[in-house]
Amino acid sequence: MSFSPCRIEVAKLARVGGRQRYHHTVDLTLLVRATRRMGAEDEKLVFETTEGIEPILSFDQMGLKDDLLRGIYNYGFEKPSAIQQRAVMPIINGRDVIAQAQSGTGKTSMIALTVCQVVDTASREVQALILSPTRELASQTEKVIRTIGDFMNIQAHACIGGKSVGEDIRKLENSLLQVGFVSSQVCLISATLPHEILEMTSKFMTDPIRILVKRDELTLEGIKQFFVAVEREEWKFDTLCDLYDTLTITQAVIFCNTKRKVDWLTEKMRSNNFTVSSMHGDMPQKERDAIMAEFRDGATRVLITTDVQQ
Structure with a gap:
């Protein structure tokens, strides 16, 4: 044939959620x-x-x-x-x-x-x-x-x-x-x-x-999944920082539900001396390719992104 x-x-x-909750998943798997x-x-x-x-x-x-x-x-x-x-x-x-x-x-x-x-x-x-x-x-x-x-x-x-x-x-x-x-x-x-x-x-x-x-x-052994329910939007960043300081990770992906939130969180984390990179659908393809290559090669440890088709 x-x-x-x-x-x-x-x-x-x-996945489409009901109530808005803050989810944190530690997943060392690369996007690509x-x-x-x-x-x-x-x-x-x-x-x-x-x-x-x-x-x-x-x-x-x-x-x-x-x-x-x-x-x-x-x-x-x-x-x-x-x-x-x-x-x-x-x-x-x-x-x-x-x-x-x-x-x-x-x-x-x-x-x-x-x-x-x-x-x-x-x-x-x-x-x-x-x-x-x-x-x-x-x-x-x-x-x-x-x-x-x-x-x-x-x-x-x-x-x-x-x-x-x-x-x-x-x-x-x-x-x-x-x-x-x-x-x-x-x-x-x-x-x-x-x-x-x-x-x-x-x-x-x-x-x-x-x-x-x-x-x-459906969950692979060795990957722990949990979520933290945060009552107010303005508390999410402090919660994320607490998790970031507490958990020991090699690499991580932080997903946001909007491109504006990606830009905001990236700027916020960098202003607090966190080294992060970010990517979303409004970025030129060459820039996205370069960011992904750096993340795959381990040059950056934390990637903030949407689901990138937006």
Whole structure:
């Protein structure tokens, strides 16, 4: 089976809260990372899976293209993660799939390897078009596709705001804009799948394979989650400073719900001698790329941001 061109839509589900509360989560995971290490907790997951889906424990048993296998092993993978063991084959076989797994368990790389398997590598046009709610997620997905497909000459392109529209048109001319898409296949892959989202999938998915993780197993071992309820808005900054002084962290991401709050908090923390960087959707793409690169390289320890698609 081959798709030319192939469209990827990577969904990032946002949580909508009720009462306004101050949330503090210590998460040492970078916003953008290559998922190379699968923790031991990945093996302990209990999946609520569509009947008849058996895990495949080795990449060699999946019938993947030889050049794709080279790319997978060169990337650093030794064996499929739990979600990859269950979801790769249904996706390759053309089924609609709803798959849920924890952060850091190989969802992005699973998208990449399945795309590399199904596209027509003989085509010199764009084979994979990446559209995502956030620029950073689109860039990450494109990078992983290109890296895993390095031996296959994969033609992938991410449409990202803040960059030349002319380049997007040039990449896609005589391809997507004229040919359109072939038969549709929809795969919904996320760490969070609320009930209302699962209900909505019936409108655009056909008899999907379901691979869901029990709710109490969605948190990775080693990551502590808690929140502090703060009664008044003006008390939040002092609470954050107390947490900052109390907790020992290597790196952290502080999320704000508005771009204005990001700018305000950044200035406030810097005026109190905290070393922080910040990023949101109003910043030029080059500046955002530079800030992310510094954070990934460890040059900055604290990043203040929105969910960056705003």
